[in-house]
Amino acid sequence: MKIKLRLSLPLLMLLSLAVIAGCGGNSAAVKVKIGEVTRSVFYAPEYVALSQGFFKDEGLDVELQTIPGGDKTMTALLSGAIDVALVGSETSIYVYQQGADDPVINFAQLTQRDGTFLFARTPDNNFSWDKVKGSTFLGQRQGGMPQMAGAFTLKSKGIDAGKDLKLIQNIDFANIAGAFASGTGDYVQLFEPQASIFEKEGRGQVVASFGVESGYLPYTVFMAKQSYISKNKETVQKFTNAVQRAQLWVKSHSAEEIADAVMPYFDKTDRSIVISAISRYKEQDTYAVNPVIDEKEWNNLLDVIDYAGELKERIPADTIVDNSFAQKAESSVK
Numbered sequence: 191m192k193i194k195l196r197l198s199l200p201l202l203m204l205l206s207l208a209v210i211a212g213c214g215g216n217s218a219a220v221k222v223k224i225g226e227v228t229r230s231v232f233y234a235p236e237y238v239a240l241s242q243g244f245f246k247d248e249g250l251d252v253e254l255q256t257i258p259g260g261d262k263t264m265t266a267l268l269s270g271a272i273d274v275a276l277v278g279s280e281t282s283i284y285v286y287q288q289g290a291d292d293p294v295i296n297f298a299q300l301t302q303r304d305g306t307f308l309f310a311r312t313p314d315n316n317f318s319w320d321k322v323k324g325s326t327f328l329g330q331r332q333g334g335m336p337q338m339a340g341a342f343t344l345k346s347k348g349i350d351a352g353k354d355l356k357l358i359q360n361i362d363f364a365n366i367a368g369a370f371a372s373g374t375g376d377y378v379q380l381f382e383p384q385a386s387i388f389e390k391e392g393r394g395q396v397v398a399s400f401g402v403e404s405g406y407l408p409y410t411v412f413m414a415k416q417s418y419i420s421k422n423k424e425t426v427q428k429f430t431n432a433v434q435r436a437q438l439w440v441k442s443h444s445a446e447e448i449a450d451a452v453m454p455y456f457d458k459t460d461r462s463i464v465i466s467a468i469s470r471y472k473e474q475d476t477y478a479v480n481p482v483i484d485e486k487e488w489n490n491l492l493d494v495i496d497y498a499g500e501l502k503e504r505i506p507a508d509t510i511v512d513n514s515f516a517q518k519a520e521s522s523v524k
Contacts, residue, residue, distance in 0.1 A: 219246070219250055219251035220251065220428075221250075221251045221253065222245075222250050222251070222252050222253070222273050223252075223253045223255070223271075223272040223273045223274070224252060224253065224254045224272060224273070224275070224276060225255055225257045225263050225267065225275050225276070225277075226254065226256050226257070226263070226275075226276040226277075227256075227257065227258070227259065227260055227278070227410075228256060228363070229256045229455065229456075230381050230382070230383075231382050231383050231452065231456065231464055231467040231468055231471065232301060232382060232471065232476070233300060233410065234440060234468055234477065235300055235433065235436040235439075235440045235477055235478075236254075236433075236436070237451065237454075238439055238440055238448065238452060239433060240252060240254065240455075241451045241452065241454060241455075242435075242436070242439060242451060244431075244433075244436050244439075245429070245432045247432070248428035248429070248431055250425065250428055250429060250432065252429075255272070257272075258363060258364050259331075259362075259363060260278055260280075260281045260335075261281075263275050263276075263277045263281070264277065264281045264284075267294065267413070267415065268285070268290075268292075268294075268415070273414060273418055273422075274412055274418075274429065275412070275413050275414070276410060276411070276412055277410065277411070277413070278334065278335035278409060278410060278411075279296050279299075279335075279408045279409070279410075279411045279483075280335050280338070280491070280495055280500070281294070281413075282294040282296055282411075282413050283495065283501070283505060283510070284500075286505060286509070286510050287501075287502045287503075292415050292417050293415070293416050294413050294415055294416070294510065295413060295415070295416050295510055295512050296408065296411045296412075296413045296483055296510060296511045297412060297414065297419065297426060297481075297511075297512050297513075297515050297516065298411065298429070298430045298433050298519075299408045299410075299411050299412075299478045299483045299516070300410045300411060300433065300477075301409045301410040301476055302408065302477070302478040303405075303406060303407070303409060303476045304335065304336065304340075304401040304404050304407075304409055305336075305381050305382065305401060305409065305410075305471070305476060306330070306339070306379045306380060306400045306401065307380055307381075307382070307385045307396045307399050307401075307470075308377055308378075308397050308399070308400065309377065309378050309379070309380045309385055309388060309394050309396055309397070310394050310395055310396075310397045311370075311375070311376055311377070311378075311393070311394045312394065312395075313394060313395040317397035317398060319347035319348075319349065319398070320347075320348075320349075322344070322347075322355060323349060324354070324355060325355050325356070325376040326356040326358065326374070326377075327351070327355045327356065327357050327358065327375060327376070327378075327379075328358050328366060328369060329341075329351070329358065329378075329379050330359060330363065330379050331359060331362075331363055333498070333500050334363075335409060337379075337498070338494050338498040338500065339400050339401075339404040339407075339409075340379050340400050341497065341498055342404050342493070342498070343400050343404050346403065347403075358374065361374075366380070367384045367388070370393075371388070379400065382468075382470060383464060383466070383467040385467070385470075386463045386467050386470075387459075389466075390463065396470075399470075399474055401476055402474050404490075404494065405490050406490060407487050407488075407491040407494065408483045408487050408488060408491055411483065412430075412433065412481075414426065419512065427518060429515075430481055430515040430518075430519045433481050433519070434516075434519040434520060434523040435523055437477065437480060437481070438479070438523065438524075440472075440477050441477070445468040445469040446465055448468050448472075449465045452464065480516065480519075480520040481515070481516035481519060481520070482513050482516040482517060483507065483511050483513060483516070485507050488507040488511065492504050
C-alpha cells in the first residue's frame with residue numbers, strides 16, 4: 191500500500207497541473223473583429239484602447255481592419271465578416287428602414303460631433319459663410335453623415351446646397367482630397383489629419399468647423415447585429431468598458447500624449463500633423479467622454495438625416511440603440 195501511495199503522488203501532481211493548464215485554456219482571449227469605416231485621427235480613442243491595452247485587459251483579442259465606405263462596412267457587418275462596426279449611426283437607420291430581420295444596434299458612441307472642416311483654397315482670416323455662395327464646393331458622398339451634416343450646416347447659414355453653389359459629390363471618399371489637390375473646387379469638406387496636412391503644404395486654410403456648427407450627435411458609433419449582442423453580452427460589455435477607459439484616458443491627456451499613443455496607426459504621418467489634428471478635435475469637444483447615446487443627440491441626428499431627405503420615419507432611440515452596456519461602463523469604469 192505504501193508503494194502505491196508513493197507512486198500516486200507524482201500522478202496527482204501531474205493531474206493537478208493538467209487541470210490548471212485546462213483552466214488557463216478556458217480563459218483565452220475572446221476574438222472580436224472590428225471594421226472601421228476609415229483610418230482617421232477622428233477615431234483616436236479607438237486606437238488608444240488598442241495601444242494602451244484596454245481591450246486586452248478585458249480579455250479581448252481585437253482585430254482591426256479598415257473598410258472604406260459606410261456601405262461596405264455595413265455589408266461586412268451584415269455578412270458576418272466582422273463582429274463590430276465603427277461607422278456613422280445613420281447606417282443603422284438605413285438598415286432598419288429596409289426592414290432587416292436582424293437589426294443593427296448602436297451600443298457605444300465614440301465621437302459626438304461631425305469630424306469635418308470647411309477648407310478654403312484661398313486663405314481667408316475674415317471668412318464668412320456667405321462667401322461660399324456661388325462657389326464650387328467639393329462635398330462628401332450623398333447620404334453619408336459628412337454630407338448630411340454639411341448640408342444641414344449650410345442650411346443654418348442660409349445656403350441651399352442644391353441652388354446656391356456648384357456642389358460636387360460624385361467622388362469617392364478616398365479620392366476627395368486628391369481631387370481638391372489637383373485643382374477641383376474652391377472649398378472642400380475634409381477630415382483630419384488631411385486638413386492639417388493641406389495647411390502645412392500651403393494648399394489653403396481651415397476656415398470653419400462643420401462639427402461645431404451642426405451640434406452634438408452620435409456621429410460615429412460602435413454597433414453590432416442584434417443577434418451578435420444577444421449571444422455575446424459579456425463580450426460586448428467588456429468591449430464597452432475598454433472604450434470608456436479609452437475615452438477617459440483621452441480626456442485626461444494632452445494632444446501630444448494622445449499622438450504618441452496613436453502614432454503606430456499613423457506611421458506615415460508626421461507627428462506634428464497628428465498633434466494638430468487631435469488638438470482641433472479636443473478643442474471642439476469632438477471625442478465623447480462616455481459611450482452613452484443620449485436622446486437629445488439622437489433627435490439632432492434625425493433632424494440632420496430628415497433635412498437630407500434620407501429619413502422615412504423618426505425612429506425612437508430605444509429602437510436601435512442599446513445604452514445598457516454604455517451606462518454600466520460609465521458607472522463602473524473610473
